[in-house]
Amino acid sequence: MKKYLLLFTLAGISPAFAHAFLKQAQPAVGAVVTKPPSSLLLTFTEGLEVKFCKVIVMDSMGMHAETGAPQPVPGHANEMSVPVHFAMPGKYTVTWHALSVDTHRTEGSYSFTIGN
């Protein structure tokens, strides 16, 4: 069994990441950024149905920083951007709820820091 998995891996085929999980984010997970961005970019392992995705961005006081619904990124079916406004520096927690094009829902959270 292991040698077949190795064969597939060598061929560039890995066991299926068959749900939409967060692959990377901008700002990155755990990053400390000095210049607050105007939007977040979340990249997933699968194509998304952005109309049914939700992203909440909150500071340590529970105040929301997202200013609108997630938007699709043209040409990148596995990405969504979220408009944000950061009123003050500090740690922000991003909670995402994703719906993949294969009809499965996933969720997760991460944080990053806006520095002075």
Place this chain on the structure above:
Amino acid sequence: MDSPVWLVIRGLCRGLHLAGYFGAFGTALFGAVLGQGQLKGLRRLAWGGFVVALLGGAGWFWLQSADFAGAGDPATVLAALPLVAGYTRFGWLTLARMGLLLLALLCAQGRRWRLAAGLAGIGVLAQSWLGHGAAMGGPGGEVLLVSSLVHLAGAAAWLGTLPALALGLCTSLEPFALARRYSRLGMGCVAALLATAVLQYLLLIGKISAFFTTGYGAAALVKLVLFAGLLGLAARNRYRLTPALPASRGMLLRAIAIEAALGLLVLLAAGVLMQLPPPAMASMAGMGE
């Protein structure tokens, strides 16, 4: 609508939709490929498959929309339906597939069986674009997508033609010749199903213990056991009952009825399976956190 009960009901609706779709497609294929286009009752059988596909599909569409919207009340689900239909792959693909099936049935009504089988066949294969392979992309996704296309084609061509085969054997003056021609189609389908099942096990399940420790694995195991039963029945039909035709006609018809019933159970299990996360991706939980 989040509970395991609704997940299973949603999966059963999906499985029922598949069963009806396969039945309509299989009946058209039977008429086109096995030279049985003039068989009495074939068009009614095809329309029966369409109705089952429509009813199962409507239930699945409603429950899937409720799940997308996180909604429990009918009013909210109703409001979500146009969004699902217009803005999700599931929505427009499901509606397009039902449109294709209706066109296929209109062709079947005019006994244009090849065209009917072609149109319905496209609808069968399009189901793959709701699977993990199409969603993932990359080399792994492409392999899974191709595997899904072959798997669906094999399942639809085998299970979908069983009711029409029973109808044909009831009235055929040459049941042995019909059964022999069908056997060639059946064996090709079985080979395709076995090969793709192994590949999908490797990529989506990954280890034997997952059959007993995960919901996806349990559903896959049910499907596997039922498939083994189907294989046993098919082998008996091919090697014992077919050579004994026409004397064994009654026994063969009963065996095909049981095969069709087992096939329906396999599709219902498959519908539930497709609602669940494959174990091979379980280690990705928490990624990005």
